[in-house]
Amino acid sequence: MKTFKYIWRNIRRNPIRSLLTILSVGFSLALMTVLYGFLASQETWKNGAAQANRIVVMNIQGFSGALPISAVDDVRATQSVAAAVPFAWFGGSYQDEQMPFAQFATDPNSVFDVWPEYSIPPGELTAFKTNRQGCVLDRRIAARRGWKVGDRVQLKGAIYPFDLDLEISGIFDSPKNTDSLYFHWNYLNEGLKQQSYPNIDNAGTIFARISSSDSIPTVIKSIDDKFGSSDTPTRSQTEAAFAQMFVDMLGNVQVLIRNIGLAVVFSLSLVTANSMAMAIRERVTEIAVLKAIGFPRSRVLFMVLGEACTISMLGGFLGVGMGCLFLQGMNRLLPQFFPFTVMEMLGPWISYGLIAAALLGLISGIVPAIRAAQMSVIDGLRRIA
Amino acid sequence: MSNSNAGETVVVVREVCKEFRRDQLTIPVLSGINLQLSEGDYLALMGPSGSGKTTLLNLIAGLDRPTAGDVIVCGQNLGQSSEGELAKWRSRHVGFIFQMYNLIPVLTAYENVELPLTLTSLSRRQRDDHVKAALEVVGLQDRMDHYPRQLSGGQEQRVAIARAIVTDPTLLVADEPTGDLDAKSAGEILELLHRLNTEFRKTIVMVTHDPNAAARARRILHLEKGLLVSEVVSSRAKESVQ
Structure with missing residues (x-):
């Protein structure tokens, strides 16, 4: 009879208590997995953007400022710029859906030059x-x-007083889920003119692909210098820095999420430790018998710790599994918020979650295990009566 | 099971005192106990509650250390051994039989008997041979897959005896082995212990309140207030001499 068999039988001894402990560990780690997965997705976006030789030009006031459409040509004319397009967020709703997917008004002639990794027939x-x-x-x-291709898509303007009536001309493939639809910037601008919208001829932001990464700092400086004395001074940055800007917006939220995660692990260790302590208290006589027949302290310690770790690891696998399933589901249902697959989002976080579960088992089991190992055989046997 | 020559000294208890401390109080439990047991001896320890019977049994079994004096069992001075050394020594030399059987409820009869063997370096097949032999001695080979809850009290105690003898220990210690059994089952257990003593030359030390159980032993020691007050050679011993 192997030690693990005995550990497993002990876990099954009080199945409801074991199940509840496993579920409490599981649900908490599932929550942690989802929270950390969301944070990790921001990092994934940033890391992915760092590999592209792209820059983003925007008004120095940020998203609230405008950039004239003529600026796109000025950017294109800058040395080392391979391609540039306007990129204006439309944010329309589709039928009853408020944010069905991302929609951008852009230049159809150059958009696939700025993102050459996308392919379209x-x-x-x-x-x-x-x-x-x-x-x-x-x-x-x-x-x-x-x-x-050929289907029509009607998008109702939420920011702009203009509704789009679009026909799907093509479907493109991209290495990662962009969850995006691109349409003609001119179509939007002309529609806004008809509505006498005051803020027309606005490129929104400008995305540009630079011929080599070495040139990026020079290009950024050159563009910002060019617009520095105009009505619309610019702030240019790499796509990675642009992504970092969004990550930074979550600044305190990230700290909060991490601290919540730590608090969850700490409180869980107390719950699991209490459960283990109860289990060991009920087995004092048995442990005394094991020690009487010659089981050394180290083996008793190992058996109790093994039980605690097995319970928390089962909870860990359950929790990380549930978290991954949830993230995968969110990736399918709400790709604009969770644009990456589970593996892209989590990667090492999955192993971190399982390591957290193992540590939880060790922390929660160590005190009951030491008490069991050090317990006096005589005192334990005396409880028989 | 070994069946070596009789006469070899197994237990030597020399001027043993045992005191327990409770807060500031020192409670003497055993005073100046002297005792010697040879291989194949069968000793019954009797006396009123609190007389020190179980304490003496625990000292002989290596579960506790004396406050003064020497307890030498199977050549090992138990008072001078560390906790780890005692655990290892017990696994080789002592088999335990408890009043409440103390089987592990989540293990089958077979697995309970196998438990002490998991501390040895025996192979799986060797362990299997030992377990089946022990269960055969106690007559429960057909119940090896039963859990303790599926057995009667007498059967549970027989499994406990199988667990005690599976490592072929020199010494068996039994703390009121029939205290929780009906008369019929108690008789069967006493008969089994008798057989282990006579057939397999096991040295047995048994604590009991039951004069009928004590009568099965070769020697009966009476303790009172921590002192050995009398030793009786039992009727069985007399019969065997005649």
Whole structure:
């Protein structure tokens, strides 16, 4: 009979208590997995952006400021800029959905030059360029909604007083889920003109691809110097810095989430320790018998710790598994908030979660294990009566 | 089971005193006990509650150390051994039989008997042979897959005896082994102990309140207030001499 068999039988001795302990560890670690997964997704975005030779040009006032559409050509004219496009957030709703997916008004002639890692059939790209009401979208959106080329998509303006009536010209593939739809900037601008909207000819932000990463600092300085004395001074930054800006917006939230995670682990260790202490208290006589027949302290210690670790590891696998399933589900349902797959989001976090579970077992089991190992055989046997 | 020659000294208890401390109080439990047991001896310890019977049994079994004096069992001076050394020594030399059987409820009869063997370097097959042999001695080979809750009190005690003898120890210590059994089961257990003593030459030290149980032993020692007050050679011993 192996030691683990005995440990497993002891776990099954009081199945309800063991199950409740496993579930409490599991649900808490599932919560932690989701929270840390969300944080990690921000890091993933930032790290992914760091590999692209792209910069983002925006008004120095940030998203509240505008950039004239003429600035796009000025950026294009800058040395080492391979391609540049306006990139204006539309933020329209689809039927009853407030934020169905991201929608950007851009230049169909250059958008796939700025993002060369996206692929689209040439015929569909030509159709997109020639159809003023044409749009292209990420294959994942099309698959999720059952859309195909030629279908029409109506988007109701939420920021702008203009509704879009779009025809799907093409479907593109991208290495990661962009959850995005691109349409003609001109179509939006002309529509806004018809509505006498005051803020027309606005490029929103400008995305530009630079021919080599070495040139990026020079290009950024050159663009910002060029617009420095204009009505719309710019703040240019790498795409990675742009992503970092969003991550930084979560600054205190990240600290809060991490601290909540630590508090959850600490409180859980108390719950599990109490459960283990109860289990050992009920088994004082048995432990005394084991020690009487010659079980050394180290083996008793190992058995109790093994039981605590097995329970918390079962909870860990359950929790991390549930967390991953939840994140994967969110990736499918709300890709605009969770644009990456579980492995992209979590990666090492999965092992961190399991290590946290193992540590939880050790912390919660160490005191009952030491008490069991040091327990007097005589005192333990005396409880028989 | 070994069946070596009789006469070899197994237990020597020399001028043993034992005191317990409770807060500031020192409570003497045993005073100046002297005792010697040879291989194949069967000793019954009797006396009123609090007379020190179980304390003496615990000292002989290496579960406790004397305050003064020497307890030498199977050549080992137990008072001078560390906790770890005592645990290892007990696993080799002592088999325990308790009043309440103390089987592990989550293990089958087979697994309970196998438990002491997991401390040895025996292979799985060797352990299996030992366990089956021990269960055969106690007549429970057909119940090896039963859990303790599926056995009667007498059967549980027989499994406990199998667990005690599976490592082939020199010494068996029994603390009121029939105290929780009906007369019939108690008789069967006493008969089994008798067989282990006579057939397998096991040295047995048994604490009991039951004069009938004590009568099965070769020697009966009476303790009172921590002192040995009398030693009786039992009727069984007399019969065997005649």
